Amino acid sequence: MSGHTHVDGHLPHEPEKATLEGRNKVLGFWLFLGGETVLFGTLFSAFLALRHQVGDGNPTPMELFDLKIVALATFILLTSSLTSVFAIQSMHTNKVKPMIWWLIITVLFGLAFLGLEIYEFYHYVHEGHKFSTSAFSTSFYTLVGFHGAHVFFGVLWISILIAQIFKKGLNVVTAPKVYVAGMYWHFIDVVWVFIFTVVYLMGKVG
Amino acid sequence: MAHGHAVKRYSGLMDWLTTVDHKKIGILYLLAGGFFFLVGGLEALLIRIQLWKPLNDFVAAHTFNELLTMHGTTMIFLAAMPMIFALMNAIVPLQIGARDVAFPFVNAIGFWTFFAGGVLLNVSWFAGGAPDAGWTAYAPLSTPTYSTTHGLDYYVIGLQIAGIGTLVGGINFLVTIINMRAPGMSFMRMPMFTWTSFITSALILFAFPALAVGLAAMMFDRLFSGNFFEPTNGGNAVLWEHIFWIFGHPEVYILILPAFGVISEVISTFSRKRLFGYSSMVFATVLIGFLGFMVWAHHMFTTGLGPVANALFSIATMLIAVPTGIKIFNWLFTMWGGSIRFTTANLFAIGFVPTFVMGGVTGVMLAAAPADFQYHDSYFVVAHFHYVIVGGLILGVFAGLFYWWPKMFGRMLDETLGKFCFWTFYIGFHLTFFVQHFLGLMGMPRRVWTYLDGLGFNNLNLISTIGAILMGIGTIAFLLNVVITALKPKNASNDPWEDGRTLEWTISSPAPEYNFLQTPLVRGYDAFWKEKMEGKKAMVPAEPIGPIHMPSPSILPFVMSVGLFIAGLGFMYAKGDYGTGIWASILNNHILAIFGLAITLGCMFLRSVYDDHGFHIEPDELHGDKGVKA
Structure with a gap:
């Protein structure tokens, strides 16, 4: 129950599940991700329903999308998922310093992804693909933007966790936080895989 | 280590603003939900007064639209949902032998965001006009083209904020029920109310995010010139119907399942019998929850989805009658041969059974797609859903409140006044809504401001209005009961009905802050009844007496909302x-x-x-x- 009775170096094997609070947090977060799945499922449905409603004279997905940038963004985000796994593995072997480094790398990859996405959106707006242009553009920006907002929130969240680990160390209170942040990061990665397929690849083939 | 931390204790208003105690949060839900129930009820009365005679002009046509929209929205989201959460908060942790919920802090966030959303929605009355596109807010009526006031903005944003609260509340109860059960409390020993709360929470988890997306999309259309539902720019108004009902149909099961749970507890207790067919009740609950997600398009038979879609959704809808029928027969068989006590709680529960059957029968009638083309958007539909929601959910909530009032407040509600409340409310209810079936079949459309003389609607509408006033009297009798009871001494015993079967009746009324001094050991279904039958007066404890860990109160949930x-x-x-x-x-x-x-x-x-x-x-x-x- 009381996390701070443990000191560094004497952590149980899976510190995120060592306390009832930790187990509650992990289970609650799995359920939350279930709800998030419905959220993105609905956004995908709306996008699929509206993606052909481009309107006259507006840029089509085939003209807009540049797969090179999107592929780079995909590569960066998938790699960040791998680095977040390394962070959790370091946590399980109780290596705090490597864990913090892997988390920092994850955040940096997340920022790089966001940078590319902002550049991409900026570019689209210049080509006349604004939020209010058509039903296609609205549903595109809503779906991809919701995902981008999730990445942004994840970057903030993991940054705060890094600071906390620095200050408080790894214990049975902080370990579940890192673990669920890792789950969150994987989830937004999986969502991106679907966005890459449904929005960009399907957009390119028409 | 515990001695190192000062115990933070607040009193008075600050205690209520900062509480993370599920029992107090339950009371807050009840107060807020009760308040909105009165607001929604007042709106209903104004609607009925407007309709009591043909060509009445008691309220303006535009005001009438606002009233019917806010009546529906308030009753569903701000009265029914919180009253369910009130009972869940007050009772579920006690029934599973838990000291607390899994996330007490999140629980407080759930209440305060719901309350902030509810208040925001009702601020619209004083800010230039309430929402007026019906509680379903169908596009394009709700798009900026046809709705130029801020009313619908209050709807989309108020409901989004309230929805956050419901969603996190659902997750909290799922984790609580999965992880926090006392030793021996296996899933198939859980009381029926806990089971239905569990399934309801799962439905909340998978239904509310869809509403969140729908509302966000409408918000983008309204505030940021989006085109989701704007046909001129390629948007699709039918998309809103789909998203709304993918949420909206599970929502009606979210509402009714906990009422099923309450009825099961009350009928079993006051028949002095084990609930008949417990396993089939659990199975039926799970099945209703599952099927609830498969039937949303039966609200859209006349939208034009085609005969194949209509046929499939029609069959899926009729299937739900099977598990519901199982439940009805189980309640009847529980009463069969029992020594029934007609307390107020049990009157509401027994009254529920035939009423809900009537609502179910009209539900199957509406499920027949070809016939639905006749019923659609008529008063027949209004009668149907009031039979299942008022005749189902609200009677269930009243039964639950009379039953658990001593456990929540330590005082028994007055039985004489309670029975007066039951009979006025029950007769008033049937008077109001039974005749609406016939109004619908005669062709009176729903959501109309007024009607012409000579259509044969006059007498039935007058009867309906009289019934509504009778329901109002019943509600006032309940409020009076609450006030009178609050003035009486707090003297309810642990097991005030003397026939309590479940764990909440093993602890004092109201429950202490930490619920259980020692976590009980559960040895079977109806855990307390099992001990009683073996001549014991208390549960076997599962642990020695020790220090009990409690979460600190916090003002953050309030500030967040x-x-x-x-x-x-x-x-x-x-x-x-x-x-x-x-x-x-x-x-x-x-x-x-x-x-x-x-x-x-x-x-x-x-x-x-x-x-x-x-x-x-x-x-x-x-x-x-x-x-x-x-």
Whole structure:
């Protein structure tokens, strides 16, 4: 129950599940991700329903999308998922310093992804693909933007966790936080895989 | 280690604003839900007064649209949902032998965001017009083209904020029921109310995010010139119907399942019999929850989805009658041969059974797609859903309140006044809504401001209005009962009905802060009844007496919801024309909205950074407490 009775170096094997609070947090977060799945499922449905409603004279997905940038963004985000796994593995072997480094790398990859996405959106707006242009553009920006907002929130969240680990160390209170942040990061990665397929690849083939 | 932390205790108003105790949060839900129930009821009465005679002009046509929209929205989201959460908070942790819910802090967030959303929605009355597109807010009526006031903005933002509260509340109860059960309390030993709360929470988890997306999409259309539902730019109005009902149909099962649970508990207790067919009840509950997601398009038979879709959704809908029928027969067989006591709680429960059957029968009638083309948007539909929601859910909530009132407040509600409340409400209910079936079949459309003379609608509408007034009298009798009871001494015993079967009746009324002095050992279904039958007066404890860990109270949930409230107003009024003054620069640049969001995110930051160590109640402080004795 009381996390701070443990000191560094004497952590149980899976510190995120060592306390009832930790187990509650992990289970609650799995359920939350279930709800998030419905959220993105609905956004995908709306996008699929509206993606052909481009309107006259507006840029089509085939003209807009540049797969090179999107592929780079995909590569960066998938790699960040791998680095977040390394962070959790370091946590399980109780290596705090490597864990913090892997988390920092994850955040940096997340920022790089966001940078590319902002550049991409900026570019689209210049080509006349604004939020209010058509039903296609609205549903595109809503779906991809919701995902981008999730990445942004994840970057903030993991940054705060890094600071906390620095200050408080790894214990049975902080370990579940890192673990669920890792789950969150994987989830937004999986969502991106679907966005890459449904929005960009399907957009390119028409 | 516990001695290192000072115990933070607040009193008075601050106690209620900062509480993370599920029993107090349950009372807050009841107060807020009860308040909105009265507001929604008042709106209903105004609707009925307008319709009591043909060509009446008691309220203006536009006001009538606002009234019917706000009546539906308020009753579903701000009265029914919180009253369910009130009972779940007050009872579920006690029924599973838990000291607390899994996430007490999140539980408080759930209440305060619901409350902030509800207040925001009702602020619209004083801010230039309430929402007026029906509680379903169908596009294109709800798009900026046809709805130019801020009414629908209040709807989309108020419901989004309230929806956050419901969603996190659902997750909290799922984790609580999965992880926090007392030793021996296996899933198939859980009381029926806990089971139905569990399934309802799962439905909340998978239904509310769809509503969140629908509302966000409509918000983008309204506030940021999006095109989701704007046909001129390629948007699709039918998309809104799909998204709304993918949420909306599970929502009706979210509402009714906990009522099923209450009825099961009350009928079993007051028949002095084990619930008939417990396993089939659990199975039926799960099946109803599952099928609830498969039937949304039966609200859209006349939209034009085609005969194949209509046929499939028609069959899926009729299937739900099977598990529901199982439940009805189980309740009847529970009463069969039992020694029935007609307490007020049991009157409401027994009254529920035939009423709900009638609502179910009209449900199957509506499920027949070809016939639905006749019933659609007529008063027949209004009669149907009031039979299942008022005749189902509200009778269930009343039964639950009379049954658990002593466990929540330590006082028994007055039975004489209670029976008066039951009979006036019950007769009033049938008077109001039974005749509406026939009004519908005669062709009176729903949501009309008035009707012409000579159509044969006059007498039935008059009867309906008289019934509504009778329901109002019943509700006033309940309020009077609450006031009278509050003035009486707090003297309810642990097991005031003397036939309690489940764990909540093993502890004092009201339950102590920590619920169970010692976690009980559960040895079977109807855990307390099993001990009673073996001649024991208390549960076997599963642990020695020791210090009890409690979470600290916190003001953050309240502040977070205030932040969301401010952000909601900021987004709504960002587009207006305010000239060039200070307000223009604050509102037009979304500064107020960002300020509100910053408050909420700041609270999340504080919560993450400062660990809550809670405090311990030591065994010597517990001395002399009644604990788990019966």
